[in-house]
Amino acid sequence: MIPNLRSKLEALARESAGAGSPKGPALGGGASASDSPAAGGSCPSAAGPAGTPPGAPAAPADTPPAPGTCYVQEFFAQPGEWGKALGCTVPEAMNRPGLSRRTFEELCKQLKLAGGWTLEECLFFDTETTGLSLAAGTQIFLLGVGSFQGDRFRVAQYFVRNPAEEGDMLRRFQRDLAGRKALVSFNGRRYDLPLLESRMVLNRMQTGLDLPHLDLLLPARRIFKYRLGSCSLGNLEQRMLGTRRQGDVSGSAVPGRYFNYVNTGDFGLVEDILRHNLMDVLSMVHLLVRMEGMLESPLETAEALDLYGIGRSLAVTGDERERACYRASWRISPTACAGKSLSMTEKRRRNYGEAARLWEEMAERSMGGLMPYAELAKLCEHRTGELEKARHWTAEGLALARACGDERGEAAFLHRLSRLEKKLGR
Structure with missing residues (x-):
């Protein structure tokens, strides 16, 4: 055959x-x-x-x-x-x-x-x-x-x-x-x-x-x-x-x-x-x-989202220019993705003050969903010990989670709020 x-x-x-x-x-x-x-x-x-x-x-x-x-x-x-x-x-x-x-x-x-x-x-x-x-x-x-x-x-x-x-x-x-x-x-x-x-x-x-x-x-x-x-x-x-x-x-x-x-x-x-x-x-x-x-020469790029993309590309190999790209993207046209990446980069570098400023601006602009509220609550509770501020950001995040119908987010904020209430003796 x-x-x-x-x-x-x-x-x-x-x-x-x-x-x-x-x-x-x-x-x-x-x-x-x-x-x-x-x-x-x-x-x-x-x-x-x-x-x-x-x-x-x-x-x-x-x-x-x-x-x-x-x-x-x-x-x-x-x-x-x-x-x-x-x-x-x-x-x-x-x-x-x-x-x-x-x-x-x-x-x-x-x-x-x-x-x-x-x-x-x-x-x-x-x-x-x-x-x-x-x-x-x-x-x-x-x-x-x-x-x-x-x-x-x-x-x-x-x-x-x-x-x-x-x-x-x-x-x-x-x-x-x-x-x-x-x-x-x-x-x-x-x-x-x-x-x-x-x-x-x-x-x-x-x-x-x-x-x-x-x-x-x-x-x-x-x-x-x-x-x-x-x-x-x-x-x-x-x-x-x-x-x-x-x-x-x-x-x-x-x-x-x-x-x-x-x-x-x-x-x-x-x-x-x-x-x-x-x-x-x-x-x-x-x-x-x-x-x-x-x-x-990434900073010669004029488009904010392209700058963000270049930053993400450089981040794969740990290139230090990643942070500058995120910062330039946020400065040209603030977006949720640039705000998230830049703030988390600052957090990794232990620049907590700069990270907090970015999270507060994102919350004011209604950018990033629940993320800036959760990060601010964690920072105030565990880093600065500002429990009242931590409770404020937790309550704000809880309200947003309920408005969005995010059950997992709501549960996470309720758990944090309960712990903070105990710490505050309420």
């Missing part, structure tokens, strides 16, 4: 290799694209797919590759061209790549990664797939990888036109991994990387993916979720990076477009997907540089 199954699979592979008449040169030193994306399909112009930013692939090569070679497209961003490529204003740091060692180590500590690597040693990657699950039936049909080469940033896109080309795509990815010390993705830890590993295993390849993995979604959420809510790459692009994609294909429409391409051979269905993938890779670099600037 097994030999019969093997023969059927081999026959299917030969049949798939013939379908679509894949053409396209192996990836070489210069930018390249295949001679014909698919049988009956149109070939992209020398300037790349429609709407591709300047620096897109050179003219297609004349020599057709062997069957099973995936379609390859390259893009190079030169210094000073990032804004044109992304269609927005970008930080000056993107024209002189290389994040500070301090910030890289900070990000590594926050994500519990081993440090000791630089931006130039990273490989950025993003996939487009036939579905959103990690099941064996989900395939990667487009893989975009990016890396700095001197003062240029190179993005190579490997497009699979039929199943016989998947192995070639994965082998090219393996070659890109050579010499790299870290991976960078956006949500790749939970999705892209496990899927790549499973596809490599199914193709009987060694994965070699056990590198430090800087998943930008995690630090982005720590910093931006308090103001933005959604930290999807699209939302971050629009609201943090100032990028607005024109005519971009939605992620949910990508699988359907690819299946239509497989059925029709119309490469026009894929051009927008290639651009979408290219912009994802470029935006990861933009986002990383933007977060680097915010972590390196």
